[in-house]
Amino acid sequence: xxxxxxxxxxxxxxxxxxxxxxxxxxxxxxxxxxxxxxxxxxxxxxxxxxxxxxxxxxxxxxxxxxxxxxxxxxxxxxxxxxxxxxxxxxxxxxxxxxxxxxxxxxxxxxxxxxxxxxxxxxxxxxxxxxxxxxxxxxxxxxxxxxxxxxxxxxxxxxxxxxxxxxxxxxxxxxxxxxxxxxxxxxxxxxxxxxxxxxxxxxxx
Amino acid sequence: xxxxxxxxxxxxxxxxxxxxxxxxxxxxxxxxxxxxxxxxxxxxxxxxxxxxxxxxxxxxxxxxxxxxxxxxxxxxxxxxxxxxxxxxxxxxxxxxxxxxxxxxxxxxxxxxxxxxxxxxxxxxxxxxxxxxxxxxxxxxxxx
Numbered sequence: 195x196x197x198x199x200x201x202x203x204x205x206x207x208x209x210x211x212x213x214x215x216x217x218x219x220x221x222x223x224x225x226x227x228x229x230x231x232x233x234x235x236x237x238x239x240x241x242x243x244x245x246x247x248x249x250x251x252x253x254x255x256x257x258x259x260x261x262x263x264x265x266x267x268x269x270x271x272x273x274x275x276x277x278x279x280x281x282x283x284x285x286x287x288x289x290x291x292x293x294x295x296x297x298x299x300x301x302x303x304x305x306x307x308x309x310x311x312x313x314x315x316x317x318x319x320x321x322x323x324x325x326x327x328x329x330x331x332x333x334x335x336x337x338x339x340x341x342x343x344x345x346x347x348x349x350x351x352x353x354x355x356x357x358x359x360x361x362x363x364x365x366x367x368x369x370x371x372x373x374x375x376x377x378x379x380x381x382x383x384x385x386x387x388x389x390x391x392x393x394x395x396x397x398x
Numbered sequence: 399x400x401x402x403x404x405x406x407x408x409x410x411x412x413x414x415x416x417x418x419x420x421x422x423x424x425x426x427x428x429x430x431x432x433x434x435x436x437x438x439x440x441x442x443x444x445x446x447x448x449x450x451x452x453x454x455x456x457x458x459x460x461x462x463x464x465x466x467x468x469x470x471x472x473x474x475x476x477x478x479x480x481x482x483x484x485x486x487x488x489x490x491x492x493x494x495x496x497x498x499x500x501x502x503x504x505x506x507x508x509x510x511x512x513x514x515x516x517x518x519x520x521x522x523x524x525x526x527x528x529x530x531x532x533x534x535x536x537x538x539x540x541x
Contacts, residue, residue: 235482253489260478267470395485 234393235259236370241388255395258370265363276363277355294353297324298346322346338382345372423506423523432515443522447529455537462538469535476528479507483524 235257242252266276280290297305297319306317316327326342351368355361369391378389425446429437450458465472479502488500497512507527509520 247493249491249493251489251491253486255485255487257478257482257485260475260482263478264471264474267474269467395482 235395236372237392237395238369239388239390239392241386243386244384245386246384257395258366258391262363262366262370265366273362277359277361279359281358291353291357294349298350319346324349333383336383339380341376341379343375343377345369345375348372423504424521425523425526426519426521428517428519430517443526446526447533450530450533458534458537462534465534466538469531469538472527472531473535476524476531480505480524480528 236259238256238258238261240252240254240256244250265273269275272279300319302318302320304316304318306315308315312330312332314327314329316325318325318327322345324342324344324346326340328340330338330340345368348365348368351364352360352362354364372391374390374392376388376390378387380387423443425439425441425443427437427439429435462469482502483505484503486499486501488498490496490498495512495514497510499508499510501508502524505525506521506523509518511518
């Protein structure tokens with residue numbers, strides 16, 4: 195066997211790798227968007243499953259950029275120019291904005307902790323996330339659990355608008371700057387609900 | 399020989415006209431109802447903007463007034479959807495016999511609704527939606 199024939203498999207492998215490179219590049223771009231991670235789309239996913247009935251599902255996949263651009267064009271009722279009025283929401287006398295402002299400016303820690311035989315409730319701020327954890331055991335063998343994890347930057351952005359309004363567009367913009375994260379998870383005896391953020395355009 | 403050239407010319411013209419007519423795809427609406435009603439509408443997408451030019455002006459103005467509040471949303475939505483030519487946005491299944499799906503495939507917006515007594519499938523090229531929004535906007539000044 196000559197040197198040339200000995201190098202043939204390696205050359206063939208190299209040639210195959212070169213030949214396949216554009217194909218893999220193409221397959222990454224079939225969604226019509228850039229494959230550059232820095233420019234990747236951010237998708238908000240909502241999934242509702244019923245464990246008892248595999249046939250009942252809700253799957254919603256929304257590109258944050260699309261929501262950011264479309265929301266300001268909707269001017270109906272409380273939603274105006276990407277901001278939603280919350281002035282008439284009954285908070286039983288609680289100044290929601292002042293409360294969130296207090297949470298925002300405070301250091302990491304637990305704000306509410308309730309533990310009894312029926313439920314566990316925990317509201318905290320930790321590593322720049324606003325966390326809510328609720329476990330309800332009121333009904334025997336029917337435990338329900340709620341986990342909420344919202345980046346504080348998103349909370350800040352939501353309340354960056356005028357008094358008594360939530361700036362949804364600013365919130366979405368802040369959300370799109372976040373990494374992959376699970377925002378809401380609810381599990382009870384009937385349904386599981388998940389809301390999360392990633393760069394995939396499918397929820398599975 | 400002359401006849402052959404003539405046939406070639408007519409054939410080529412028909413092919414070119416066909417290619418031009420269908421180059422934007424087809425707008426499709428299919429509806430099957432349990433009461434026996436079946437609706438099939440297949441329209442070459444390229445025809446839609448042209449057809450809008452021949453619709454009587456007062457009808458266009460009336461339609462534009464009706465959708466006026468939603469024209470900015472329609473325009474923004476179509477512009478953004480074009481960035482996602484193949485994506486699934488909504489998929490709802492209920493009990494196995496009801497299914498609603500909103501997606502895009504090859505630059506078309508697809509809306510599929512399947513119920514036990516009714517099936518509706520709509521496929522509309524996003525470019526046509528944009529053209530329709532622009533045309534309606536032209537007839538509803540001030541939007």
